[in-house]
Amino acid sequence: MGGSRLFLCGQAISLLGDGLAVLAVPLLVLQLTGSPVLSALAAAPRVIGYLIGGLPAGPLVDRADPWRILLAADAVRMVVFLLLAAAVAVHGCPVAAILALACVAGVAGVFFETALAVAVRDLYAGPRLLRANGFLETSGQLSLVLGPAAVGVLVAAEGQEAALLTNAGTFAVSLITVWRTYRQLPNTEFTGTAETSDPKRPAALGAGVLGSVGSEFWTGLRYLVTSSVVAAITLLQAVTALGLGAETLIPFFARERLGASAVLVGLAVAGGGLGGALGALIAAAVGPRRSPILLCLTGMLLTAVGLALAGLAPGVLWLAVANALLAGASMVVVVVVRTLRQQVVPRELLGRVTSTARSLVLAAAAAGTLLTGLLTRLDGDDPRPVFLGAAVFVAVSTASVWVGVLGRTARRLDVFDRSNQCAPTSS
Structure with a gap:
């Protein structure tokens, strides 16, 4: 093998x-x-x-x-x-x-x-x-x-x-x-x-590294903030994570509002896992033939559609399908953003930019979970308006990032060009 x-x-x-x-x-x-x-x-x-x-x-x-x-x-x-x-x-x-x-x-x-x-x-x-x-x-x-x-x-x-x-x-x-x-x-x-003769082989960890962790972290953060494309795709991923905080309400919605049994609640939740797996497969199959920026934006908009459908769900089956759609679409965003980051960020900064971006996205996810829970409580334990609000938030944020940054760079950014596609790799 x-x-x-x-x-x-x-x-x-x-x-x-x-x-x-x-x-x-x-x-x-x-x-x-x-x-x-x-x-x-x-x-x-x-x-x-x-x-x-x-x-x-x-x-x-x-x-x-x-x-x-x-x-x-x-x-x-x-x-x-x-x-x-x-x-x-x-x-x-x-x-x-x-x-x-x-x-x-x-x-x-x-x-x-x-x-x-x-x-x-x-x-x-x-x-x-x-x-x-x-x-x-x-x-x-x-x-x-x-x-x-x-x-x-x-x-x-x-x-x-x-x-x-x-x-x-x-x-x-x-x-x-x-x-x-x-x-x-x-x-x-x-x-x-x-x-050290191989550029893929950095020098072994030394004592000086530990003392410079803080300054090097800020170097990576500065790159993330000042690179318009990397900052924009990280912002898109954070927006997705913040909006997907509503996804944590699906078990509550199915059980308390739709009156579903424990088995049907499990079905609604499992829809997200299966949809996420399918979304990752679609990204891998379709991504090389499509613009990564446009694919990412499409995933964001479909995530908003999934959130809206969840808010309008009249039954558990509808809710499971909506969960599959929003999880699959958001997974397309995750796969494309990860690949874009690996292609665009210089290798010597990739670890710092990756860990910083993931920390920011994780913080956004935690904030989204807390915020959607509080808003649902304030609205009389009805999660429907929260799902619909999250859908509007994701859609508007996507449009804003496109108009503000990505619309100017989508046509000239081609990280999947033919020369890269033909680059030799290990096998």
Whole structure:
């Protein structure tokens, strides 16, 4: 199997591990404490990870070898879940220690995601880059459906320990495939130091790097703000995340306003996961033949349509279809923006710009969730106006960004030109 294909397969399994962790850790905490508050806290390691590791991750990835960071992050996550499995086996492990381990895994995940953006750019070019990002996002969406389901089966059949060991195994597989891919890259030997003669091989992490993390973070932030295209696509993604805060109201809407059973509520929520996976596939298939800017804007407008349809839903099936549309359309935006960023941003700044942009988008998502919840409460617990308002917000914001920035650059920006499409890559 070619190195790049092996790498993608390993990442699909790693993403399944992320999906397993979504339910495995909260279930463990709930089993030990019975506390919904602590269980909810255990479900937020990614958010906590970005709060802790979002600032240093970008500069360190840019200055160190991103492939070694991938290896280290996988090793850390594998060890964390082995320790959690051991905690189940011996009983009596403090909940604080379990939450701390979950946060360590979350921080490692932030470093992994940041380094992955650089590694994928190193492996793929032209339409292959877009397809690789589409494959990764599809795998991530499917993992959110398959992962929790697999945890439920494993816990019921073999117990909590089996689910945690399986989670550790997924990161072990990712570790092996990253290592093998790394060894197959040209002009590289897996030795104690990075090959500085290869431009894809930054010098190994040194003591001076740690002292300059803050200044280098600001360098990346300045680039993000001053590059009109990068700032505009990041703003579009943040607007999407803010508007999609209304998506968190779908279970409440289905249950409390539409009177749906628990099974039908699950159907409405599952529509988002399936739609997101389909959207990532569509972006990978259609993206190389279309203008990335226009594709991104189309995804934004379809997201607004999905939000509006959700607000008008007379029943659960309609709501599930609307959720699939808005999740799929927003996933097109995610895939195209990620690829644009990898193509446009200089490689030496990509880690910083990636981690900063993701932190901003995550903050927008959290703000959207809080805001839509408050507005629904103020409107007598009726989420319909909130969905419709979010649709108008996304549509107006998209038009404003197009008129203000992207309309002037869409025709001359061609990151998927023929020369890039023909660039050699590893296989």
